[in-house]
Amino acid sequence: MKTSPDRSLQILIVEDNRTQAEYLRHLLEKKGHQVTVSNNGYEALEKLKIERPDIILTDVMMPDMDGFTLCKMIKSDETYHDIPVILVTHLYSPVDVIKGLEAGADNFIIKPYDPEYIFSRIAGIMQAKEHPGSNESNQPLDVVFSSEVHTIASSRMQILNILLSTYETAVKNNSELQVAHERLHYTNAQLQKLVEDLEQTNESLHLKNLERGRLETALTAAQQKIETLSEALRRVCQTWLYPAEELLRHQVSSSSTSQEIADAASHLHAGLIALTNSRQYLKAATVPRTWQGIRNCINAAVEPVRRQTIRYENLIPEDIEIYADPCLKHVLRDIVVALQDDGGGPSEIRFSFHVKDNGYVIICENNERGVAQTDKNDIFSIHEGLNSYPSLCFVREMLALSGLEISETGIAGHRTRFEIACPEPSIRFGSDIQVI
Numbered sequence: 001m002k003t004s005p006d007r008s009l010q011i012l013i014v015e016d017n018r019t020q021a022e023y024l025r026h027l028l029e030k031k032g033h034q035v036t037v038s039n040n041g042y043e044a045l046e047k048l049k050i051e052r053p054d055i056i057l058t059d060v061m062m063p064d065m066d067g068f069t070l071c072k073m074i075k076s077d078e079t080y081h082d083i084p085v086i087l088v089t090h091l092y093s094p095v096d097v098i099k100g101l102e103a104g105a106d107n108f109i110i111k112p113y114d115p116e117y118i119f120s121r122i123a124g125i126m127q128a129k130e131h132p133g134s135n136e137s138n139q140p141l142d143v144v145f146s147s148e149v150h151t152i153a154s155s156r157m158q159i160l161n162i163l164l165s166t167y168e169t170a171v172k173n174n175s176e177l178q179v180a181h182e183r184l185h186y187t188n189a190q191l192q193k194l195v196e197d198l199e200q201t202n203e204s205l206h207l208k209n210l211e212r213g214r215l216e217t218a219l220t221a222a223q224q225k226i227e228t229l230s231e232a233l234r235r236v237c238q239t240w241l242y243p244a245e246e247l248l249r250h251q252v253s254s255s256s257t258s259q260e261i262a263d264a265a266s267h268l269h270a271g272l273i274a275l276t277n278s279r280q281y282l283k284a285a286t287v288p289r290t291w292q293g294i295r296n297c298i299n300a301a302v303e304p305v306r307r308q309t310i311r312y313e314n315l316i317p318e319d320i321e322i323y324a325d326p327c328l329k330h331v332l333r334d335i336v337v338a339l340q341d342d343g344g345g346p347s348e349i350r351f352s353f354h355v356k357d358n359g360y361v362i363i364c365e366n367n368e369r370g371v372a373q374t375d376k377n378d379i380f381s382i383h384e385g386l387n388s389y390p391s392l393c394f395v396r397e398m399l400a401l402s403g404l405e406i407s408e409t410g411i412a413g414h415r416t417r418f419e420i421a422c423p424e425p426s427i428r429f430g431s432d433i434q435v436i
Contacts, residue, residue, distance in 0.1 A: 009033045009126070010051070014044040014058035014070060015088070020111075024057065024088075027115050041065030045073065048080055055122060057109070060089035060096070068103045075104030084125045088113075097166055107165050121165070128161060241268070289402060291321045291428065292328060294362060298351050301332035307340050315352040316362070319430030322422060324402035331398050332364075334391040335418055338379075339366045359424045365410060365417040376408040402426070 011033050015021035018039075025035045036053065038044035040062055056074065060067035071085045084106040089096060100108060106125050109118055295316045302312055322328070339349045349366045371379060379389045380396040399406050403423055410417030 009054040009122070010036075011122075012036050012038065012044060012047060012053040012056045014038045014041060014056065014062070014067070016040055016059065016062045020059075024118075027118065031115075031119060041067075041070035041073075044070060048074070048083075052080070053083065055084045055086065055125065057086045057088055060087050068099050068105075071100075071103040071105050082129075084129060086121060086125065097162060101159060101162060105162065107161050108169070110169055125161065287326055289323050289325055291323050292326075293318065294320050294322050294353065297322075297329045298332055301329050302336050305333060305337050305340065309347075310340055311348045313348065313350045315350065317353070320353055321428050321430075322362075322402075323426045323428070324404065325398070327398050328402065331395050334395050335364050337391040338389045339364060339368075339416060339418075356421075360422045360427045362420040362422065363417065364420070365415055367415055370410045370412045370414050370416050371408050372412050379408060380406065 011028055013021055013024055013028075013035060015024065015037065016039055021037050021039075025037055028035045036047060036051070038047055041058070042065060044056070044058070058067040058070050062070075067087050067089070071087065074083060074085055075081045081104075085104070086107045086109055087100050087103075087105045088109045088111060090111045096108075106128075107121055109121055295314055295318050298314050298316065302314075306312070336349065340347075347366055347368050349364070352363045354361050354363060379392050382393050396406055399420065403426055405421040407419050407421070408417065409419050
């Protein structure tokens, strides 16, 4: 009666690597076989005396006793010589085949293996075991390979199985090599495409760098023109307009001065303020932002335009700094000028710093007439602001260069109040500054 390839077998695994032994045990037990594991060849020989397996799977590379020696000892023992032995190995060369035949092995399994390959090898060997010629007597045959003589006593069926296994392995390796070659070809094509894309990217980057160079050159030229224009405006004010204002101011102080001269002096003064602001606006953003102490900036802004009849109160702590354009001190000076533009009575200007949910705010305020609700936004415009608050016409734009916003939040008829909103990253405190 033929043995069913699906029947449960008693299998002995000889493997010194515990992980691989357990993996192989798991595969075979999942298939329904009963598996015993030995860690070396000597232990396997002892277990043969206790329980006879249907088939043995042994690793080739083991310490003390390798798989070839174990197989040869099993095949030379009259009690166990008919038990099929499959050699499990990472290597598969002609020398391995000769050594396997010399040891009497029934077949090979190559690592790494897939489950179906193992099952087909076991089933094939168990069927071949019942072949009518499987128990034939064989005359030892001496084979010379690589200058060494190997004595082979395997049956024709064993030799045929190993040769077929060798051919199957060679075909499998060739197929894997062909797949690897096709993948390599595909990878090379992808790599070539990446190289072409990289060349295009480099070319695009080169063109962008050239364009950036042209823009930087144009920007430098524009900055030089701005600096030249700013210097020209300064000289015009210094040489012609300031002396003219000084003469008119002396005329206004005289009791015989006509109203026309007084108006002319007022208009000239407002025009000078606007012209000076225009010059500062031209220079703004031409140099990098820096960290500046807010309290010191306010003190520096107040001093040149200070009116002795007005009381100033700076409540901002000294350790608070703001990251802003250097034109900030000119902006603060223009705000001070606007806050001083009162009716001539006693007044007070106060500066303070407050924390809000979305950042911080600098408050500059007085106790004077305030700004009408309809004019709160217009006072910062060039068209309307020049008529009432000429010093404020460029303030909003100059603060925006530093990411700051200004608004008038005072009470009309009671107080003028300017709030400068500062985002959180633009403010730091003395405790935040690391000394290197």
